[in-house]
Amino acid sequence: MRIIHTGDLHLDTISEISSGSKAISSGSSSAQRWRTFQRLISYTNDWAADLLLVSGDLFHRQPNLRQLREVNGLFADLVHTQVVIIAGNHDFLSPGSPMADYPWCDHITLLPTDPDSRIAFPELNTVVHGFSYSSFQTEKPFPDEVSAPQDDQYHILMLHGGDALHLPLNFSVLEHSGFDYIALGHIHKPRIFPGRQMAYCGSPEPLDHTETGNHGFMQLDLTPNRTQLSFVPFSHTRYIPLSLQVTPEDTLFSLRKALFSRISKGSHGDLYSVTFTGTRLPEISICSEAFSDLPQIYEILDDTAPWYDFCTLLNQHRSDLVGQYIRSFLPSGSSEEELDEVHRQALYIGLQALLDTAGN
């Protein structure tokens, strides 16, 4: 049996689907999330999955009828696949909400809020267990004693949560609860548990720049003898932290060249937070403006220290204020490495001010 496990799609307003706008600092745009959802439906068809599991937060907030119609319409493209959805804390089911009463296509099941909810698929010899949220928070932990029925069917459990305010989960108990697979949602970073029978699928697109690394979904092939579970990277956008080492030999343009060569190896949806480390010539200023024409960079962080040749400076400024200033921080024989951060910064800033005044 072939299963695609997704969740945390956080689909939101659809007004900007065709605008192609990209809000870098606020994460993947709503339009991008809808487009990725559509790609996921195509992938599910191409792979001929038997089941598509959506482990909560399909929507970012309570969906309106238009959003429900769009999602139902995209699911309707599935030719071979049964869909099971649970509502998460973001799209929880409240009585009378459009999602609770929506007339989904026949092959779509939204599991209700009753903790014992399940849907059986006799043709797949499978029962899917799970339940929807009925409020934004569920502090009551998931009960330790829940276990899979002992029969010859596959039993799959869908849960949304795992932190203190959203259905606290005891993962080690869950791993031994006898389910053939536990499809978790809520945490946006994908995670496969050691026994490979339980996973957080993660969100298919990062929701903001803190959600770095690969995003995608889980793909599962369940047979009586073995379970094959793999993570499929699928997002259009990836936030990547990148660190670049600077030396006193570098110029601003050598840094631009080095950075360009690193990012040109990635895909065009990759967005970088670049941290420069090491030492630079004092006159080089590493600021975002110097790289603002490189569209894949959303953040420049300067963690470099200016490099001064203190030996030469002390020789040149034996008897003036510059020499006196350096010696007050670095008595003979000591190096700036021995200074604490505040004194080191005071040395660099004061020294540069004195050199600028002296016309050096």
Ligand SMILES: [Mn+2]
């Ligand atoms: Mn959630």
